[in-house]
Amino acid sequence: MSARILDGKAIAARLRARLAERIATLTYKPGLVVVRVGDDPASGVYVRNKDKAAKDAGFDSRTIHLPAETTQQALLAQIAALNVDPSVDGILVQLPLPAQIDAQAAINAVDPAKDVDGFHPINAGRLASGQPGLVPCTPRGVMHLLAESGAPTRGVRAVVLGRSQIVGRPMAQLLLAADCTVTIAHSRTADLAAECARADILVAAVGRPEMVRGDWVKPGAVVLDVGINRLADGRLVGDVAYAECAERAAAITPVPGGVGPMTIACLLENTLDAALARRG
Ligand code: GUN
DSSP, X not given: OOOEXXXXXXXXXXXXXXXXXXXXXXXXOOEEEEEEESOOHHHHHHXXXXXXXXXXXXXXXXXXXXXXXXXXHHHHHHHHHHHTOTTOOEEEEOSSOOTTSOHHHHHHHSOGGGBTTOOSHHHHHHHHXXXXXXXXXXXXXXXXXXXXXXXXXXXXXXXXXXXXXXXXXXXXXXXXXXXXXXXXXOTTOTTHHHHHHTOSXXXXXXXXXXXXXXXXXXTTOEEEEOOOEEOTTSOEEOSBOHHHHHTTOXXXXXXXXXXXXXXXXHHHHHHHHHHHHHHO
16 A cells, blocks of 8 residues: 655645635734744744744734843743733744743743643643643644545544643544544553554654654554654654555655644634634
């Protein structure tokens, strides 16, 4: 079998175009503010990409760039000001933050109604208890790709590799809400290969280059690769050994051009959701 490639770049472009059409019908531009602290170069690229995608889709997007030596108190004050600014529908504090700042404190300071990252414990709790709320962007993007694959979710086995707050845990909650039988596997799991080999849907989000080998994949599975790893030779690879796994999977996401582009599109989707919920 040779897998169908889930083209995240194209699927994200269609999603952004649908969002732009909806925004064009509004009497206001939904507002997104990305707060970046310090000069992490990768963050610089991500933040510019988010800002451009948001502007292109018709959002009122701006970036607040604070110096690397910003204190926690100053960052919390900035977030508090954005929380009460009526023109701001979505606030995203770009991670990682410099060492002097407690990232969880920054996340907790964002108004849950404006938490377009879906990282606030209120939104995490809503997701875990099956209530509507803002959902983290990457898992939301993976669910879109899964829907595009056409594969059923009800009653099938889904394995999520990775238990991070940003991807693994919310991913498992979304798959559970879609009626999958969900396993979260991680670095301490006894036999990762055997757990993965049972998966009809396999989501890899561990940050280890090409860890998932071809023989870990159940024939006919859908494989969704959240990893983005830069190798010493400069190549960008996922957490999945793509060529081997594509031989066995029914559908698979490439890296780059799979899950990555969906994350930004879902940030915009979350921002529109937050604007509609706040402004009616
Ligand atoms: N850094 C890398 N990915 C993300 C993300 O999805 N949200 C935030 N806030 N920071 C990130």
